[in-house]
Amino acid sequence: MKAPATYGFKQSLVKVGTIQRLTPSPCHPKKVLAFLTKQLALLPPPSHSTARPLEMSFTGCSRVSIKGKNTFNHVEGNQINGTVHGNVIFNAGQEVVRRTKYDQFHEVILGDVILEKELHSSDFDWKLKHWKVLARHKTQRTIYTVEIVDRTTKFTAMTYEGEDAKRVWEEDFERFSCTKNLGSFQLFGINQSSIPMLIFHNELIPLQHFYKSSFWSSVYLTCLVENNGWSHTSVWMDMRGSLCGGAEGPYAYWIPSDADGSLIVPTKADMLKDNICFQFFCKIRSRVDDSILWCAHYSRGSIFLDDLLLGTADDPRSKNPDDPVWNSTTYSYLCDLQQDPFYHLLMNIISELQFDTVYSPSMEAVARWPQGAGSLWELDQSEQRGLVDETVLDGGLTHFMLDLTHWQNVHLEASYNNWKLQSAWLSQSSWVFGALNVTEGEEHFFLIDLPSLTIESTLHEYDGLTAFFNLCDGKPPIKETPPAPSPIYLFLHPFPKSLSELITWRCQPYFWSFDKTGQSGMSEEECEKWGLPVLTSRIIGHFWVPQWPTYTYTALQDWQEACDFDPATSDWARSRRYPEFEVVSQRCFEEVVDIQEKETSSSWWEAIVGSGISAFGF
Template sequence: MAFIQGSSNIAIHESQFTIVQGSQHNTHVHVNYERQRQNELTIWDDYRRIRTGDIYLTKVIGNSDASKDTLYRLSRRRRGDSDARRTISVARVRGEGKDEEFLYVRYSGKDALEVFKRDFYEFSAVKDLNVAQLFGYNNNRRGIPALIFYYDALIPLNRVLSVEHESQGFPFLYVYFQFLLGALRMCEERHYFNLDELWIEPRSGTLRRGPRVENHVIGDIGPSRVFDVPSDPPLGLLSVRAYNNTSIVFDYLIRILSTDVLLEVVSEAYKSSWERLTAVEAWSYLPDLLWRMNDRDSIVWWTGFAERLQCVCVQHSQWAGDEGVVMKDGTIRYQVSGLVNCGHLSLTYRFLHNGELDMEKWWLAQAHRVFGQLGIPEEEWQEYSITTRFWLGLYPTKGNTCQQEYTNTMSGNPATYLFIQPISCVSEDGSIWGSRAESPEYFWSFDPSGQEEMSESTRASLGLPSFTTKIDLRWQTWDLGAYKAVEMMHLSKGFDPETTAFARSLGFPIVQPIGDEDRFQNLDDSSIVICDDRSTEGYDSDERVLYPRLREGAE
């Protein structure tokens, strides 16, 4: 300020002045304050951020591998490649009361932060009594994030079921929790839950979905398809103390579910195995009910309904570009046009009686009587199996390449049809269906109704394929726990398991064991014997017993 220099008698008191020298330039600077942006609330602000030093761990509950998360796998964003683990502990938080406990879920591994955020968004998006409620989080500076849930002394469901699993009894408790899931309507958006993600709230006995904790009992659980569940169970819920008492759990189920429904639930607890056979082998096995694994002696046959036993195709594959049509008599027809797709044909068959698919229940309701009459000890029961379904496969034979010549040859010819014949268990003249192995299960025709079969020479000249037949049998077995569960049903109704009373009360057809060589003759495979012996317990006068001959190859 050169103009002030050298001046005298000048005083400036609490005043402002502006000196502009030269040209005046005004500069406007716009500042966006980060502080204002930080003041905007996010979902994280809805929950407390707990300092690491305020968390005191009291005990570890378990761990879980994030790569096994059901929902994450189903999302297909990443398939089992998450490097992160959860460690679930019980903790106290300073300032929340000395008796208040929380569920502390710590994340570790390369993808820990990613899985932590994913779980946070999942549990913060819902506030429901059936879901573990989020309290806060801890994202400390050392990169070990954690979520904190209200604890409520939650018990992992898989820990409870593991006790029942180790007892090797029937899983009535598992059935109870299936029922409970339906009553709580927890599966309206999902068909099932992983056992690892369900927890029991001990005070009310209800279920909650929460962070996954692993156990050696693995699997899924959802409401059983065989029973409808009221949203307000009339008997209330079982207490946690009752879980270890099989009799209490069974009594609850038998009171709230019908006997037939509970029997169906038990029947679904089977183990299965498959065996591929030729048509000749399969047709000789299929009419018989019970087999001992690795010992092909037929020992049981149904009584009282052999004439009405049906073998029905319940599913068939697409072939040659056609979905296939099921005709009134059970024949399946495929219309062939253009180049034939020579992939194999697959058809699924099940045994029916009066339209019912309940052979598993019929067997279980009478198994004690059959095993008792045959002198089979309990420890061997699980070695015996039944078959209620099979798969028929038609495979093009070698040399049937279905080349393009078929398309050229067929131009101008009428439509061609492949017919898969229906399978009858017992024919009208009384012969066992083993004779099916002597003739093809299919034929070709130009007639859409299948009244006129195409000759073999015509088929060959048109380049249409011939097939070989393979049968895949599914054997079903039950462990001793399932049979013991059925025994409890007998006794709960006042029936002797060694009789047919329980089966008759449910309207089931009766099983008649085979084993006394004096009661049947040694006949050809295509023959049967009608036994008129009425000495068997509970045998009705209008029943007939069919005894297939024990095959020499199985003796």
């Protein structure tokens, strides 16, 4: 048989009957077209015989043929796409396929998603950042466990419905599509229908569905979320038994506190078991001390003093509207000490409660902050205006020099370091209870938690308006105040240590003086003469009565023993740089005495044995 004719063109091989390979060398497209047209014209005309039709075969392709008027596009090397219709070749521009960020994930159609179980649903009305409203979104986001057709494993899907569903979906997509690690949701696929979805690998379970709060697991969870930057409600468990962070889910309660964010803890869900996480913490010991004390501090609850006093033989409360406490400006700040707003605790019962003291359920002082350890009152330097050169004198006075450039705007803020006092108590409560032979009822011991105090200048008259009206009335203008001798000192009286001292202190917390030692203060007339600002004090916040559950005291005792500290001593507290408390009373506590025996004195202050409470009035 005669071999088919062969035509060559710059190393390209064309065989009549079968084109085995077409690899044109780079050349001008018009020359290629002219050459091929010329060569094809030399071919014999098509016949109606049963001969096999022309077939074309290209390298790099499989199971592809061109028959009749069908078309085929092929690009090899640095060439321009060509389209062949029968015996004519057409050149076209190269088609570019555009990739998008969505192409990295599976597109799952809505009909292939089978909802199995709802895990959480939340409504979005506002978008907040740093507690500021950035935008308003009306969207409902629901999280489901789902199945997908032709897939053997289960998935977790988030659906979006509402006016801004697409926008919220897009924001969540941006968040989760850029995250790929074991500690986060891993995005599998998307759906961009009218009910858009994000679909995640694995069947994920929110923490709330399986977690029960405890002290040690609370310490662990706080360390976990702080280290990973998760929120309190975004903790989930995957099917491997590992905890991960993801979307906001249902609220799971654990003791909210702070922790060392640099502390790396395992993510296995077994760490939620108290014995396992306790053993882990024992390996790192002092590195977790602060986190444990923070958790202990925030495990506190609160009690109302009227609940304690109701155990006495008579009701030590007053309904009398003529009672001076009704008219006290301080009473509004004390209302959180009692539960029943229609009654008023007699101030002579509670006025001598000390701020630095731990009390028994019978309101008996049992331990206190030592006198030589310094005051727990602190001035906030960042809030200080109009005063400079703070100095604390031996007698307890604190003096400042008046800043004559800002003397009309004086502001001070003082706060009681409740945190320091309460942490010091918790770190040595075991030995105090041991010294007092307390074996039960620890949850009823309490302290007083104080609000902050501010002292600031106020204007008692509008000098500018006074001068204006005097001018209108034909009166001589007010003479300018002569410059005062300098320096001028402001002296603060010692900060109060009890409720009764607080009420007295608020009436006159300061005095002005030219004397640096404060031996002599200016009279009201002198202050007015030199135009010194009048200062008033305010209470910012409320009083309340914190208590701690028995399990907190037990956990702290166990921790001391695990760290080789004797809980019968204050060693652990002193290792934390807290002073040892003074034990006030080692007697057994008497809850009630016979009030009838005290009626002749008409006094309430002896209703509680050993309280040392004296009468106080306004």
